Amino acid sequence: MRILIVDDNPTNIIIIREILKKEDYRDTVAVSSALEMFQRLGIETPGAPMGSGYSDIDLILLDMMMPEMDGIEACRLLQQYENLKDIPIIMVTAVGDSKKLAEALDAGAVDYVTKPINKVELMARIRLALRLKHEKDWHKERDQRIQEELKLAALIQNAVLSSPIRDPHFEIDALYKPSFELAGDLYSWYPLGDGRYGIILLDMMGHGISSSLFCMFIASVLKDTVSTYVEPEKVIQELNRRFNMLYIDSQLVQYYFTAIYLVVDTKHKKIDYVNAGHPPALFYQEGKEVAKLNAVCPPVGLFDKIEAAPQTVFYEGEGHVVLYTDGLIECVDGTQEEQLDWLERQVRVSHDFNKEEMERLLFHEDPPQDREDDKCLVWITLKGGEGKA
Numbered sequence: 001m002r003i004l005i006v007d008d009n010p011t012n013i014i015i016i017r018e019i020l021k022k023e024d025y026r027d028t029v030a031v032s033s034a035l036e037m038f039q040r041l042g043i044e045t046p047g048a049p050m051g052s053g054y055s056d057i058d059l060i061l062l063d064m065m066m067p068e069m070d071g072i073e074a075c076r077l078l079q080q081y082e083n084l085k086d087i088p089i090i091m092v093t094a095v096g097d098s099k100k101l102a103e104a105l106d107a108g109a110v111d112y113v114t115k116p117i118n119k120v121e122l123m124a125r126i127r128l129a130l131r132l133k134h135e136k137d138w139h140k141e142r143d144q145r146i147q148e149e150l151k152l153a154a155l156i157q158n159a160v161l162s163s164p165i166r167d168p169h170f171e172i173d174a175l176y177k178p179s180f181e182l183a184g185d186l187y188s189w190y191p192l193g194d195g196r197y198g199i200i201l202l203d204m205m206g207h208g209i210s211s212s213l214f215c216m217f218i219a220s221v222l223k224d225t226v227s228t229y230v231e232p233e234k235v236i237q238e239l240n241r242r243f244n245m246l247y248i249d250s251q252l253v254q255y256y257f258t259a260i261y262l263v264v265d266t267k268h269k270k271i272d273y274v275n276a277g278h279p280p281a282l283f284y285q286e287g288k289e290v291a292k293l294n295a296v297c298p299p300v301g302l303f304d305k306i307e308a309a310p311q312t313v314f315y316e317g318e319g320h321v322v323l324y325t326d327g328l329i330e331c332v333d334g335t336q337e338e339q340l341d342w343l344e345r346q347v348r349v350s351h352d353f354n355k356e357e358m359e360r361l362l363f364h365e366d367p368p369q370d371r372e373d374d375k376c377l378v379w380i381t382l383k384g385g386e387g388k389a
Contacts, residue, residue: 001130002056006028006037006071007063007092012115016061016092019119025126029057034066034074043085046077051085055240057087061128064093064104064112070098076107085135088129092117153212154167154178160219161190169266170197171381173353177363178374184211184257185325186219187376195267198226198235201257201378202300203278203325214255217246232261232274233308236300243301256301260293260323266382269315276300276307279326282344284351287320290344293321321380327373328362353379
């Protein structure tokens with residue numbers, strides 16, 4: 001436990017050191033000015049970058065009235081340094097002006113003692129400041145561990161996302177930028193044989209650890225569910241059954257997710273789908289108006305059972321289908337209809353997926369920002385050619 005004493009009066013330094021020594025605080029360092037204090041903390045001149053990334057000082061006793069730079073200004077400058085601003089500062093002052101004391105506290109000091117120094121009062125305030133610092137350090141270390149674990153969890157989440165598919169009659173790829181928290185979006189696709197592919201995009205309610213864990217559970221059962229049930233309504237109903245098995249007693253929030261699940265049949269040139277409360281997919285074909293795959297049933301997890309009526313659309317020649325989560329359009333000002341119109345215009349381009357262009361149009365942020373929602377886009381390219389009946 002190292003305490004830094006900053007005072008231009010040698011007598012005051014001697015008195016404080018003796019008080020601390022009698023209370024078994026023997027590891028002290030003394031300097032006679034604010035400038036010397038900054039140098040001791042690894043800063044050549046106040047306001048300059050910090051020379052070293054670490055300070056061994058646990059608490060500063062800082063005289064308020066000093067030549068060249070007073071304690072209040074020194075305290076204010078210290079707050080500019082990320083690695084120093086959490087060191088507790090106790091002002092030592094002969095000034096009884098309440099405005100000055102308030103100014104010192106506003107500048108970043110945690111407490112003050114007045115001269116002549118009362119040793120009982122000084123030690124009480126030191127113990128309180130060190131106890132608070134210990135608690136703050138504990139919370140910082142815990143938060144750092146949590147952040148490291150969250151980063152690992154995000155990497156694991158990303159690893160379960162499907163890789164692009166390139167097929168003579170079918171291609172699929174995605175763009176995805178999670179929010180600043182753990183992701184709640186998930187996309188997956190699976191070859192079903194005989195020229196068919198099962199594709200799902202879902203958006204879990206909320207963000208953070210709980211939503212992420214629910215999302216990972218769904219990821220763990222998706223392959224078995226899709227390959228076993230295949231048909232869109234049965235897949236959605238089975239996911240609803242599985243999700244409701246996770247009922248947690250006394251939970252305050254009811255979790256659910258929106259989803260759109262499609263089976264693309266490249267032989268028969270058709271798409272069967274169920275939309276469970278999800279934003280409408282956009283279906284583009286040559287010479288036709290954009291079609292919205294927006295016939296919906298309730299989101300998954302809201303009810304014990306859901307009726308999911310499948311829909312079918314057919315296609316000829318080339319085309320593309322765009323799936324997305326609402327985080328992609330909510331970053332655009334306007335009504336929901338205006339947001340969707342904006343997206344329709346952006347993706348009304350070549351059927352082939354230009355990943356770099358879509359990233360520039362839809363995902364570029366200048367300056368980059370912490371998003372409150374995930375942004376996800378899935379692009380399905382339907383190739384021309386004759387199918388086999």
